[in-house]
Amino acid sequence: MPELPEVETMRRGILSIVGGKVADVAKPPCARRPILLSPGIAAFRRRTAGRTITAIDRVGKRVVIVLEGGDRIVLEPRMTGLVLLADPPTRDHLRWVMTLEDCAVEKVWFWDRRGLGSVRLFTEREFIAEFTESGKIGPDALAISWQELRSRLEKSRRAVKVALLDQKAVCGVGNLYAAELLHVAGVHPETPCDAISTAAWKKIHTAMIDVLQEAIRYEGSTLGDGTYRNALNKDGGYQNCHRVYGREGELCRTCGKKEVIRIVQAQRATFYCERCQNRNRSH
Structure with a gap:
């Protein structure tokens, strides 16, 4: 963040x-x-x-x-x-x-x-x-095509949530928005990249663009510590729209049936809904 x-x-x-x-x-x-x-x-x-x-x-x-x-x-x-x-x-x-x-x-x-x-x-x-x-920075998350996103990650055995944080593969997505976009795409965060279908990659790409653009319209997310502010030292508004991030134990805003689960991946918190992101249906 x-x-x-x-x-x-x-x-x-x-x-x-x-x-x-x-x-x-x-x-x-x-x-x-x-x-x-x-x-x-x-x-x-x-x-x-x-x-x-x-x-x-x-x-x-x-x-x-x-x-x-x-x-x-x-x-x-x-x-x-x-x-x-x-x-x-x-x-x-x-x-x-x-x-x-x-x-x-x-x-x-x-x-x-x-x-x-x-x-x-x-x-x-x-x-x-x-x-x-230098190769240190991958294509921008708002500019990359679904085909290039897939080609950069599809052979990896890493969990898709972890892979999306790799700035050499795709640049700009961090922990918060990786969790949010995978929820929108209906993909379980622990799914290995090499097990994801073409159809699911298209969903991930569409969700990535939609979530990032929506967050920009709300001027980003100001979390509980209040650190992030816009250029005029005002809060962002997207934190009020989070579907899963930071909502452990609360009902999923998408299905309204299951509580949001928190796990740790690569030393970072991941949030997801096991109903909306069922591992058996996510790829």
Whole structure:
């Protein structure tokens, strides 16, 4: 967390800075665990000051600020990072600030409670090498076809829920939305990928697109810890629509017959309904 819907919401939330010019970047004093900032703040400032912002993109779970000339600032929230236009939740965990001119927006803030996120500056060539040519990042979950999704995973013996978290295979899906999309698709999360039929792969792909797009419309999910916020420091709304995630012991919202079950896969919690996702019918 944040996953693709939350990061896409962050991206859309700062679109108003396109056309603005970078006046300064700063690393506020912070006594907490430091994030990865590359290059150092002096070089970062030297390479970005005076540059116009031409686009705001997204690579998987990362917001990408594109500068004239092709350099890119990549903001990776990881577990608790936020990209904000409004004042951050606290000053203690403020990690990076970009001040703008020729723009209605004065500042962009990167806030990170746990310090696991990063802010990195790439040349265009470095960016392509890192995120396109390296093989570290798979196709975006909103862009991949069902055929490619199947071809990337169908030979794996891993449980499908675990495989969907592999960012080299498909990029953007995390623990929450993997559980939700498999519920919508009617596929048991422990089903091995190599046992899934073509028809089920099509259902998984359709559910993935539908769930992610629905979550984006609600501006992502703010869970019980309240960490995730949109660019204006407001809650997302999709947590109110979760069908199974975080609902252990509650009646399934789809069938209304069985309680949601929680199991652990690859050290992460998985939630499902044994009636809607019956292992004998899911593939």
